[in-house]
Amino acid sequence: MVFQKDPFNVIIGGVGGQGNVIASQVLGRILLPKGYVITIGETYGASQRGGAVMSHLRISAKDQFSPLIPEGQCDLLMALEPVEGLRILGQYGNPSVVSLINTRPIHPIEIISGQTPYPDVSEVLRRIGELSKGVWAFNATEIALEMGDPIFSNMVMLGALSMLDMLQIDRQGFEQAIGGLLSSGRLAQNLEAFDRGKMAVEKI
Amino acid sequence: MSIIAQDTPGETVLLMGNEAIARGALEAGIKVCAAYPGNPSSEITGSLAGVADEFGLHVEWSVNEKVALEVAAAASFAGLRGLCTMKQNGLNVASDFLLNLNLTGCEGGLVLIVADDPGALSSSNEEDSRAFAKLGDLPLLEPATFQEAKAMTKWAFDLSEDLGLPVLVRTVTRVSHARGNVLLDELPRPTKKPRFDTSRPRIALPVLTNHKLLREKLERAGQVFETSPFNFYRGPEKPELLIITCGSGWMYSLEAVANLDLNERVGILKLGTTWPLPEQMVLNHLSKADHVLFVEEVSPFLENNVKELFAQNCVDLGLKRFSGKATGTLPDIGELNPDIVISTLQDILEVFYEPVSAEYALRAKEISDQLVPERPLGFCAGCPHRATYWAIKNALALDGRDGFVAGDIGCYSLGIGPSGFSQMKTLHAMGSGTGLAGGFGQLNAFGLDQPVIAVSGDSTFYHAVMPALTNASYNKSNLLLLLLDNSATAMTGFQPHPGTGKTASGQDAPILDLEVICKALGAQVEVGDPFDMKATTETILRLLQDVEGVKVLILRRECALVRGRTQKKLFNMEVDQDLCLGERCGCNRLCTRVFKCPGLIWDEIAGRARIDEAICTGCGVCAEICPSLAIRKEVV
Missing domain, CATH: 3.40.50.970 (Thiamin diphosphate (ThDP)-binding fold, Pyr/PP domains)
Incomplete structure (x- = not known):
């Protein structure tokens, strides 16, 4: 498959600790064996401690690109937290972007302390819709919690992403990509998370 | 593998x-x-x-x-x-x-x-x-x-x-x-x-x-x-503008030239060997362009070195225009990105660029500015440092002499901000907190009456705090060092250090005991549990007020992220929303407005505190905060 755009730009965003980096790495490891040149830029270090984090993933048939995507050039957004999705669209959005959103909020400490309110999630989703060509939204954290650990929400989201048919993500590619990356004891659970994410999109 | x-x-x-x-x-x-x-x-x-x-x-x-x-x-x-x-x-x-x-x-x-x-x-x-x-x-x-x-x-x-x-x-x-x-x-x-x-x-x-x-x-x-394959040129024979770049600047320059469709006008000299310069190669390319732009991270290193080389050869090369950080063309602080290089090229070559319509870009920015809250860094849920700073804050308030924390490098540097209750007032290099605290301790003789608390992580202690502590003991300073022992170099990815009993490759190693070392360096040493915030507050206050000399309080609790790998929650936490009095309680929402753990949030609809079950790690510390005893912990 040749992407309609080269490079095709994906941004995965969320809050430090949600497994953003792993999700981008898995995606890269699914696509690289298909012959693409992959470039991933990651937010690391201090930003992990509850801050806003982003991974920029660039997929090309021919060249390596900058690990940072220029503003306004995101083709596909996967946000692990709703306002983080909107934050990214404010800088990297454009009328053709497709957005996949985990609707479960994580409150920043200034919300917790009552200095500012967390915006109404339905309002956030409406605005994301206004700025995107298409939006897919569901509560991935709830599914992960049903599985016993919120950490699976990133893999639930990747399963959902595979259903959008924009990237060549298949279950077999996912399985190969997580093998050698995640501890072997957790492979089955991560596969289950992927499958549950697929099912969640079918229901939307 | x-x-x-x-x-x-x-x-x-x-x-x-x-x-x-x-x-x-x-x-x-x-x-x-x-x-x-x-x-x-x-x-x-x-x-x-x-x-x-x-x-x-x-x-x-x-x-x-x-x-x-x-x-x-x-x-x-x-x-x-x-x-x-x-x-x-x-x-x-x-x-x-x-x-x-x-x-x-x-x-x-x-x-x-x-x-x-x-x-x-x-x-x-x-x-x-x-x-x-x-x-x-x-x-x-x-x-x-x-x-x-x-x-x-x-x-x-x-x-x-x-x-x-x-x-x-x-x-x-x-x-x-x-x-x-x-x-x-x-x-x-x-x-x-x-x-x-x-x-x-x-x-x-x-x-x-x-x-x-x-x-x-x-x-x-x-x-x-001069002949290294890591140095090469891409562009027209005689470019209108020559970019000289290195490192990440190369990718940003390529991206900018491609986005602005400037392949015919701009050439890029990409250098991989930047000191000493491949002089003949650089001079050769300088001779073919009248305007040179330098794209590099942090300081104008290439820029100034190339200009120095140009100055030695200017009789042969003639007049050139140089642009970069030193000329104010690119920002001389902060990180570069493709957009900065794009807008710089736009200005220099007067080309139009609009990746999305101005109307969309403005609307997207307005919506995001209006709805998206800031998300400052903070201690993780269940982090022992939050409990430590809570105790420090209370001890310094009870002491009442405008005391402060001399900070050091690690996760606990976040004590400069809201999640450490802004207790940290100095922050420099590894070990500098204890060095400074030792210096402040010498000023008591001149009338300085503010208590100073140095903090250090376990790994930082071995790195550079030991000489500072030795110095304080030998020179008879007065200081309190809190050693925040979380059994890991947490900020950088949990690498082992001499206190962990493991080497880099996972072999067993002798543990170099912090307590023994501090005693040998002449300090009076006590050990506490930061999760016991009441006792920790009392100990800090007593050490500040009653004891002269060099004192070390080791506060020992494993990093919450390390603990989370091997262990489930210590406690199941719950807020009894019948007992929580919300804004009517005289506590000023101590649990959320002041304590601010990301696992304990404010339920706007109920007007009560609530545990966020996706974030809470079950450390149990917040149960101690609530005056109405509404936060309950149940052993898992």
Whole structure:
């Protein structure tokens, strides 16, 4: 498959600790064996401690690109937290972007302390819709919690992403990509998370 | 199996820049690697530690960067290849040795990788470590891609042996902490026996003789660099604008030229060997353009060096216009990105660029500004540091003499902000909190009556606090040091240190007991549990008010992230919303407005506190905060 755009730009965003980096790495490891040149830029270090984090993933048939995507050039957004999705669209959005959103909020400490309110999630989703060509939204954290650990929400989201048919993500590619990356004891659970994410999109 | 150990030459794999560097070192046949962790460098040595046994390497987390460089240099002196890695601040620590090592030279290839952090994304400064190459007359390489990070590291060992000098490789966050395709080469298994040649002592004296030799080696490096494949030009024969760039600036420049469709007008000279300059190559390209733009991270290093070279040759070259950081064309602070380079080219060449309609861009920005809250960094849910700062805050308030915390480097540096209740009032280098606190302690004699609390993590203690503590004891200062022992170098990725009983490659090691060391250094030592905030507050207050001299309170609790790997929650937490009085309680929402753990949130609809079950790690600490006893903990 040749992407309609080269490079095709994906941004995965969320809050430090949600497994953003792993999700981008898995995606890269699914696509690289298909012959693409992959470039991933990651937010690391201090930003992990509850801050806003982003991974920029660039997929090309021919060249390596900058690990940072220029503003306004995101083709596909996967946000692990709703306002983080909107934050990214404010800088990297454009009328053709497709957005996949985990609707479960994580409150920043200034919300917790009552200095500012967390915006109404339905309002956030409406605005994301206004700025995107298409939006897919569901509560991935709830599914992960049903599985016993919120950490699976990133893999639930990747399963959902595979259903959008924009990237060549298949279950077999996912399985190969997580093998050698995640501890072997957790492979089955991560596969289950992927499958549950697929099912969640079918229901939307 | 670790991806960097994959023995499949010819295969293309996805590697992080730091892994590519590690792979390059393996392909060069290193035997020894020593480092102190620090972002964005940590994964280089981290990934080599994981394959140390398999490749028969000695890989260590040294206690600081100077010792690390000494350990790697010893391997080189004995004829083996040695690697040393650090972040930019680390080079300051290692520089004392480095600026003698340049004079003694080396035998086996010795490569020092320094990862700079433009924009200080995870650092206390954004210094440009390239200055040390010029200061120490040392050859300097700068990789621009992941493939180059691997190839350049490998070549750096050959170069080091060719010149008999350590080689500096400067990488930056967007090379080190990014991933891309890397083609694997052969993995050698060298079996050379180490031997130090006593007929060739490594002594910097006589200095002038060795300095002369060093200058000759550097001149030779310049000649080698003239034909290096890491330096190349892409663009028209006579460009309207010549970009000279290195490192991540190369990718940004390519991106900008492509987005603005300037291939016919702009040429890019990409340099991988940036000190000494490949002078003839640079002069050749200068002669073909009238306007030169420099794209590089942090300081105008290339820019000023090229201008110096131009000044020596200006009679032949004629007038040129130079633009860069030094001329104010590009920002001289913070990190670059493709958009900064795009807008700079737009201004210089007067071209139009609008990736999205102005109307959309404005609307997107307005909506996001209006709805998206800030998300400042903070301690993780269940982090022992939050509990520690809570105790510090209360102890200093009870003490009432306007006391403060002299800070140090680690996760607990977040004590400068809201999640550490803004208790930290000084923050500099590794170990500086205790050094400063010892200095403040001497001012009591002149009437300073504010109590000062130094804080230090366990790894930082071994790195640079021990000399400061020794100094305070010997010089009879008055200080209280809180040793926040969370059993890990948490900020940089949980590397082991001398207090953990494990080496970098996972072998057992003797634990160098903090309590014993502090006592030996003349301190009065107590140990506490930061999760017991009441007792900790009382202990801090007592030590500040009743005891003179050098006191250490070790506050011991495992990092919440480390604990979370092996252990489930300690407690199931719940807020009894019938007992919580909400805003009507006289507590001013102590639990949320003041304590601010991300796992304990405010339920706007109920007007009560609530546990966020996706975030809470069940440490149980917040149960102590609530005056209405509405926060309940139940042992799991």
